[in-house]
Amino acid sequence: MSKGPMMDEEIKPLLVKYISGNADPNERQFVRQWLEESQDHVDYFTSLKAAWDDALYHPGERRVNTDDAFNRLRKRLAPDETAAEPAVEPIMEKRQRRLFSIPRVAAAAILLLIAGSAGVYLYKKSSPQPIAQTALALFVPNGKMKKIVLPDSTEVWLNAGTRFSYAADFGAHIREVSLDGEGYFAVKHMENIPFVVKAHGYMVRDIGTIFTVSAYPHDHFRTAVIEGEVEVSGQRIHMGHDGKVLLTRNEVLSIDESSPRQEKSAGPPAHVPEADQTSLPETQPQAISAVEMDRYAGWKDQLLVFEEETFDEVAQRLQRTFDVKIRITSSQLAGFRYTGRFNKVQNISEALRIIRETTPIVYRTEKDTIIISMDKKGL
Amino acid sequence: MYYEESILIEGLKKGDMRAFERLFREYYELLCLFANRFVDNMPVAEELVSDAYAALWEKRETLLISTSFRAYIYRAVRNRCLNHIKHQRIEKAYMEYVRHHHLLSDEGMDSAREEELAREVEEAIESLPERCRQIFKMSRYEDLRYIDIAKALQLSPKTVERQMMIALEKLRRHLSHLFASV
Numbered sequence: 001m002s003k004g005p006m007m008d009e010e011i012k013p014l015l016v017k018y019i020s021g022n023a024d025p026n027e028r029q030f031v032r033q034w035l036e037e038s039q040d041h042v043d044y045f046t047s048l049k050a051a052w053d054d055a056l057y058h059p060g061e062r063r064v065n066t067d068d069a070f071n072r073l074r075k076r077l078a079p080d081e082t083a084a085e086p087a088v089e090p091i092m093e094k095r096q097r098r099l100f101s102i103p104r105v106a107a108a109a110i111l112l113l114i115a116g117s118a119g120v121y122l123y124k125k126s127s128p129q130p131i132a133q134t135a136l137a138l139f140v141p142n143g144k145m146k147k148i149v150l151p152d153s154t155e156v157w158l159n160a161g162t163r164f165s166y167a168a169d170f171g172a173h174i175r176e177v178s179l180d181g182e183g184y185f186a187v188k189h190m191e192n193i194p195f196v197v198k199a200h201g202y203m204v205r206d207i208g209t210i211f212t213v214s215a216y217p218h219d220h221f222r223t224a225v226i227e228g229e230v231e232v233s234g235q236r237i238h239m240g241h242d243g244k245v246l247l248t249r250n251e252v253l254s255i256d257e258s259s260p261r262q263e264k265s266a267g268p269p270a271h272v273p274e275a276d277q278t279s280l281p282e283t284q285p286q287a288i289s290a291v292e293m294d295r296y297a298g299w300k301d302q303l304l305v306f307e308e309e310t311f312d313e314v315a316q317r318l319q320r321t322f323d324v325k326i327r328i329t330s331s332q333l334a335g336f337r338y339t340g341r342f343n344k345v346q347n348i349s350e351a352l353r354i355i356r357e358t359t360p361i362v363y364r365t366e367k368d369t370i371i372i373s374m375d376k377k378g379l
Numbered sequence: 380m381y382y383e384e385s386i387l388i389e390g391l392k393k394g395d396m397r398a399f400e401r402l403f404r405e406y407y408e409l410l411c412l413f414a415n416r417f418v419d420n421m422p423v424a425e426e427l428v429s430d431a432y433a434a435l436w437e438k439r440e441t442l443l444i445s446t447s448f449r450a451y452i453y454r455a456v457r458n459r460c461l462n463h464i465k466h467q468r469i470e471k472a473y474m475e476y477v478r479h480h481h482l483l484s485d486e487g488m489d490s491a492r493e494e495e496l497a498r499e500v501e502e503a504i505e506s507l508p509e510r511c512r513q514i515f516k517m518s519r520y521e522d523l524r525y526i527d528i529a530k531a532l533q534l535s536p537k538t539v540e541r542q543m544m545i546a547l548e549k550l551r552r553h554l555s556h557l558f559a560s561v
Contacts, residue, residue, distance in 0.1 A: 017540065017543075022540075047555055048547055051547055051550040053412075054550070055550060058504055059500075061519075064425065069428075070407070073403065073433060
């Protein structure tokens, strides 16, 4: 373990960047190569990694919440049991006490708890406003997926490339969260405190339910209901029902964001442009089967489903899921429609291999970009 | 209050949720830290530990524990972790790390050793120079990225990078003796 000082000083900050999840793909690649060079390198790396992991044992900075974890587990094992019977008398072990010894804003604590991995980070918007209004936000980078639990015990899965936030007063009168990307929500129903997802100018309001919302920049707005009902509103929805669309189980609403309005990509997600009354987008919910639902909700269980999707759409989702850059060089391919199911596919090469089985493509890697073109021989 | 573990196991077999809760609370946090070493992702670690307990509850009636409960539950969690990472591309260095550090033993960490580690970690981190400590804590406990730490503290990202390196290197030296015999 004393090999530290003999290491090239240049590499140390890079290893720490790698371990703490701050390295970019090139730097990660560099570290991997460096590790191949010698056993000393590996030993040094593992001792740093051990120190990084050990730091979680800091008594004042514990982030595992045993109470919450147990409550969730009990619900899962015995869902009909009411909460009437309290847990056994508080167990005042030293370990438990330490956990709660530091006062924190409740919302902050929850977010810290859930953002445990190196790939996820929190940022606090620095603003002169009082603490209570400070928004907390979570970003899930491409190639990652996160499950979080909100203070009201609503469970949320966030897909790759998603920003998610809520204000510190979440739950006081309304439970409002903002989404820029894709999320799966299993909402804890509360009669008087509605749960609302704001995404790209749409509001999806739950009526005790499980649903998904997909609102990536430059992509369709989609919401699908797995259980219960939701109410979707937004200026682009003109249905004659007070500007609201009601969706129930196994229904999906998909709105093509790119069509009638001028794209304001630089604007914040909440920006709602004037709707063009003459060419409104499709705002009818569609009934879908449970199998088709996988297209909207499967990602939560690492199931990636394409249903008659253009290659552009396929490439978009692959980029996010596997944190890669893809370029399509053939315009013929861009119009090609692909259908397929990928169950727990772990990397892009495996995915491309599967696509190639049914689609005439060839691909190669140039620097950090995957170039896909049409395989002329395959036609 | 102290319960003999064998009494809890008997209770669990009969479907006593409170016995199950005792067994959960006793080990949950340590198991999460243990699992995190394999999967390097705390939410995933928590889920794997909960899954192990869920399986324990579901087969409670036919449960057969020939060793201690500690050994049993650590092994169950370890197997889940190994299964989880089996499907991922794991670097050689990382596997090496897993092989070291007691990860493959059945006992995991006992509470005496955990107490010691907790004390040493606190001491090591609190002894860092103030700025260095602040930066390290923001990265490790708040999951802030270098760039966000730099912004928040009005420092250059290079400074953050350097302070992080100093912090982890000091921590490594401070703690290495705990694993020296491994």
